[in-house]
Amino acid sequence: xxxxxxxxxxxxxxxxxxxxxxxxxxxxxxxxxxxxxxxxxxxxxxxxxxxxxxxxxxxxxxxxxxxxxxxxxxxxxxxxxxxxxxxxxxxxxxxxxxxxxxxxxxxxxxxxxxxxxxxxxxxxxxxxxxxxxxxxxxxxxxxxxxxxxxxxxxxxxxxxxxxxxxxxxxxxxxxxxxxxxxxxxxxxxxxxxxxxxxxxxxxxxxxxxxxxxxxxxxxxxxxxxxxxxxxxxxxxxxxxxxxxxxxxxxxxxxxxxxxxxxxxxxxxxxxxxxxxxxxxxxxxxxxxxxxxxxxxxxxxxxxxxxxxxxxxxxxxxxxxxxxxxxxxxxxxxxxxxxxxxxxxxxxxxxxxxxxxxxxxxxxxxxxxxxxxxxxxxxxxxxxxxxxxxxxxxxxxxxxxxxxxxxxxxxxxxxxxxxxxxxxxxxxxxxxxxxxxxxxxxxxxxxxxxxxxxxxxxxxxxxxxxxxxxxxxxxxxxxxxxxxxxxxxxxxxxxxxxxxxxxxxxxxxxxxxxxxx
Numbered sequence: 001x002x003x004x005x006x007x008x009x010x011x012x013x014x015x016x017x018x019x020x021x022x023x024x025x026x027x028x029x030x031x032x033x034x035x036x037x038x039x040x041x042x043x044x045x046x047x048x049x050x051x052x053x054x055x056x057x058x059x060x061x062x063x064x065x066x067x068x069x070x071x072x073x074x075x076x077x078x079x080x081x082x083x084x085x086x087x088x089x090x091x092x093x094x095x096x097x098x099x100x101x102x103x104x105x106x107x108x109x110x111x112x113x114x115x116x117x118x119x120x121x122x123x124x125x126x127x128x129x130x131x132x133x134x135x136x137x138x139x140x141x142x143x144x145x146x147x148x149x150x151x152x153x154x155x156x157x158x159x160x161x162x163x164x165x166x167x168x169x170x171x172x173x174x175x176x177x178x179x180x181x182x183x184x185x186x187x188x189x190x191x192x193x194x195x196x197x198x199x200x201x202x203x204x205x206x207x208x209x210x211x212x213x214x215x216x217x218x219x220x221x222x223x224x225x226x227x228x229x230x231x232x233x234x235x236x237x238x239x240x241x242x243x244x245x246x247x248x249x250x251x252x253x254x255x256x257x258x259x260x261x262x263x264x265x266x267x268x269x270x271x272x273x274x275x276x277x278x279x280x281x282x283x284x285x286x287x288x289x290x291x292x293x294x295x296x297x298x299x300x301x302x303x304x305x306x307x308x309x310x311x312x313x314x315x316x317x318x319x320x321x322x323x324x325x326x327x328x329x330x331x332x333x334x335x336x337x338x339x340x341x342x343x344x345x346x347x348x349x350x351x352x353x354x355x356x357x358x359x360x361x362x363x364x365x366x367x368x369x370x371x372x373x374x375x376x377x378x379x380x381x382x383x384x385x386x387x388x389x390x391x392x393x394x395x396x397x398x399x400x401x402x403x404x405x406x407x408x409x410x411x412x413x414x415x416x417x418x419x420x421x422x423x424x425x426x427x428x429x430x431x432x433x434x435x436x437x438x439x440x441x442x443x444x445x446x447x448x449x450x451x452x453x454x455x456x457x458x459x460x461x462x463x464x465x466x467x468x469x470x471x472x473x474x475x476x477x478x479x480x481x482x483x484x485x486x487x488x489x490x491x492x493x494x495x496x497x498x499x500x501x502x503x504x505x506x507x508x509x510x511x512x513x514x515x516x
Contacts, residue, residue, distance in 0.1 A: 040097025
């Protein structure tokens with residue numbers, strides 16, 4: 001073998017070692033995050049599936065008793081299977097799962113890189129982990145929230161230790177670029193941080209294009225499957241009760257009517273009802289499915305039913321910590337996960353053609369550009385200042401943002417949309433975002449013509465528009481809408497849209513009774 005051949009083999013071997021090292025570094029980022037998210041998805045799927053089975057039991061009991069169920073009609077079928085549980089579980093995976101995964105991974109990387117494996121620091125991290133698990137059980141023991149807090153960090157940490165990359169002298173510089181980019185994008189998007197942020201994202205990024213509408217459709221179709229699993233008693237639409245020990249027949253009958261009008265339905269066939277009413281001398285005991293008790297008088301329950309049920313809900317709500325953690329994960333974990341995912345996918349091929357620092361700077365620049373491009377549509381969130389004097393001009397604008405701004409102004413200030421005839425041309429708009437706000441704004445109207453134009457919108461091709469049409473009919477207060485709304489509710493296969501329809505029925509004065 002010649003000297004040139006030996007050098008060629010040596011150089012090839014060095015390149016292979018370099019490529020292997022880079023793959024290990026890539027694995028140290030992707031593998032722990034993937035492990036954490038996978039464990040979260042498995043837990044979430046089981047959590048939502050068991051919740052769906054409880055809802056299915058409730059729905060069948062409601063139907064059997066002659067009441068109107070929710071979900072109803074074709075939407076019921078999705079409860080009895082794993083598909084809806086899996087897709088609904090993504091809500092948890094991309095919120096609390098993302099938050100716990102990134103928190104664990106980031107903490108361990110800081111511990112490895114900055115603190116050089118200092119043992120007291122690791123003990124402090126473990127103590128925080130134990131404290132977080134205890135925090136979700138403060139209001140009573142909860143299985144699946146505990147599994148999230150226990151298993152997601154364990155899975156992430158295990159893979160993180162197994163795929164720990166070799167030390168690199170440039171690692172600090174390579175980490176600074178994406179970190180500063182994330183900070184810059186956070187500061188940019190923080191300028192839009194207000195109560196309308198999600199509305200602006202939905203209107204300007206999601207509903208304004210085909211791909212975004214698919215994401216929106218997916219979210220609204222499956223979000224209730226997850227949300228139902230951690231709702232408090234008062235947040236649920238329908239609740240089951242057992243009145244077999246509530247007292248004599250006359251008392252029981254009065255309670256049946258009273259509670260049914262507040263969507264608490266007497267369903268003796270439910271094994272573990274949401275609430276049992278038990279006679280306790282001159283008082284009544286309200287007992288939760290977990291055995292928590294609250295005492296009231298019959299008069300208090302009759303005169304202040306909503307207040308009593310809210311107090312019972314607060315007393316028995318074990319999932320409040322989980323809801324707060326999920327919301328934090330949605331606000332923080334999900335956006336950071338998106339950044340890390342995009343950065344990682346771009347960094348993987350780029351680092352094979354340039355050094356680690358150059359790759360970090362290049363990919364960080366690309367991510368910054370993507371974040372800015374996504375931000376630009378947000379500038380349409382406030383395209384013009386709408387006043388009562390220029391509403392008609394805004395409704396007649398050539399571009400959709402001013403027209404939507406006018407519709408939002410009408411809806412927000414409870415104006416009569418019939419006073420602005422330009423709205424009629426928007427009824428045939430091909431834009432979902434425009435029909436959405438048109439339906440919303442029509443709810444303030446008390447004109448017969450507006451009602452007749454709004455009613456067909458409950459059959460719009462897009463679920464978001466259907467939801468707002470139901471909402472608007474409820475706001476109009478026309479009892480004549482009860483029949484069409486109820487009929488459409490039973491036809492839909494979309495639980496979220498049915499939920500809006502049920503809310504409209506309640507707003508219109510309809511109440512549950514066994515003849516429904």
